[in-house]
Amino acid sequence: MRTVRAPATSANLGSGFDVFGVALDRPADVIRVERASRTTIDVTGVGSQYIPEDPEKNVVGAVAEALDAPAHIEIDKGVRPSSGLGSSAASAAGAALALNALYGRGLSRTELVPVAAEGEAVVSGEAHVDNVAPALLGGFTVAREDEVTTVEADIALVACLPEIAVSTRDARRVVPSHADMEDVVHTVGSAATLTVGMCRSDPELVGRGMDERLVTPARSELITGYGGVRSAALDAGATGVTVSGAGPSVLAACYPDDRRRVAAAMIDGFEDAGVEARAYQTRVSDGATLF
Numbered sequence: 115m116r117t118v119r120a121p122a123t124s125a126n127l128g129s130g131f132d133v134f135g136v137a138l139d140r141p142a143d144v145i146r147v148e149r150a151s152r153t154t155i156d157v158t159g160v161g162s163q164y165i166p167e168d169p170e171k172n173v174v175g176a177v178a179e180a181l182d183a184p185a186h187i188e189i190d191k192g193v194r195p196s197s198g199l200g201s202s203a204a205s206a207a208g209a210a211l212a213l214n215a216l217y218g219r220g221l222s223r224t225e226l227v228p229v230a231a232e233g234e235a236v237v238s239g240e241a242h243v244d245n246v247a248p249a250l251l252g253g254f255t256v257a258r259e260d261e262v263t264t265v266e267a268d269i270a271l272v273a274c275l276p277e278i279a280v281s282t283r284d285a286r287r288v289v290p291s292h293a294d295m296e297d298v299v300h301t302v303g304s305a306a307t308l309t310v311g312m313c314r315s316d317p318e319l320v321g322r323g324m325d326e327r328l329v330t331p332a333r334s335e336l337i338t339g340y341g342g343v344r345s346a347a348l349d350a351g352a353t354g355v356t357v358s359g360a361g362p363s364v365l366a367a368c369y370p371d372d373r374r375r376v377a378a379a380m381i382d383g384f385e386d387a388g389v390e391a392r393a394y395q396t397r398v399s400d401g402a403t404l405f
């Protein structure tokens with residue numbers, strides 16, 4: 115038997131749509147795998163009632179198939195599905211690392227990124243790697259078509275998860291297919307600023323670099339209360355606020371000493387819009403841990 119703790123992740127960070135991602139130190143899924151003649155899956159934990167146990171429909175089934183590693187797979191969900199916190203990616207990355215060890219496949223974490231992305235294709239229709247890369251490699255990751263670059267960074271974050279669900283598949287439908295050059299230039303500037311901020315572990319630059327006008331405006335309309343939550347977080351000291359992944363979680367960057375205040379302000383902001391929410395006081399962190 116092998117066990118992996120696989121962290122939540124936040125993709126996009128505003129200016130890096132489908133490119134940027136960070137591993138978070140909480141919440142996380144715990145994946146246990148045991149050799150078997152065919153793959154079976156048990157799911158418990160947060161939101162498990164919404165997650166299929168059929169290997170054809172659960173992301174870990176596709177990962178077991180890709181590694182030719184049939185197993186009994188127990189998933190204890192800490193990352194709520196449809197949260198914008200890489201829930202499906204946590205399971206896919208955790209299963210890839212655990213099954214690789216169980217069957218002695220010898221793949222590196224970098225080589226496991228496309229394997230875990232096979233799982234992502236089951237739920238979103240596309241094998242995007244911007245969540246599985248940080249879940250496996252940790253830190254801040256920059257994913258391009260054929261390479262992933264990682265940077266260790268120490269940035270305090272708050273991820274505020276409201277009691278509403280937005281599926282990644284639905285949120286991809288509202289992404290505009292065209293953009294004005296002025297907005298593209300603005301986004302490139304933000305993405306570069308954010309990257310420098312991560313390299314320097316500078317919360318001011320990371321926060322400013324989250325600003326983006328291409329995808330976030332359309333996506334934020336799917337999140338009841340987004341505008342109020344964003345303003346409340348900024349008033350409480352956040353250096354930048356954006357939609358986490360495809361939403362509905364909202365991500366704020368801040369100084370460590372402001373994290374509690376920012377978290378409380380974001381919960382209150384959602385409450386003002388009649389939405390219950392919980393906030394994770396977190397930070398950019400390591401990738402999955404194999405026990």
Ligand SMILES: Nc1ncnc2c1ncn2[C@@H]1O[C@H](COP(=O)(O)OP(=O)(O)O)[C@@H](O)[C@H]1O
Nearest residue numbers: 165172173196197198199200201202205237282
């Ligand atoms: N192991 C898994 N963990 C979480 N969700 C899963 C898993 N396997 C399949 N799913 C499905 O994936 C969808 C959630 O994925 P996604 O929308 O990408 O959420 P998130 O935004 O949190 O990553 C749900 O429909 C869920 O049923």
Ligand SMILES: N[C@@H](CCOP(=O)(O)O)C(=O)O
Nearest residue numbers: 125132198199200282359360
């Ligand atoms: N780049 C993807 C990221 C989806 O992240 P998730 O945590 O919401 O699954 C997108 O923005 O669609």
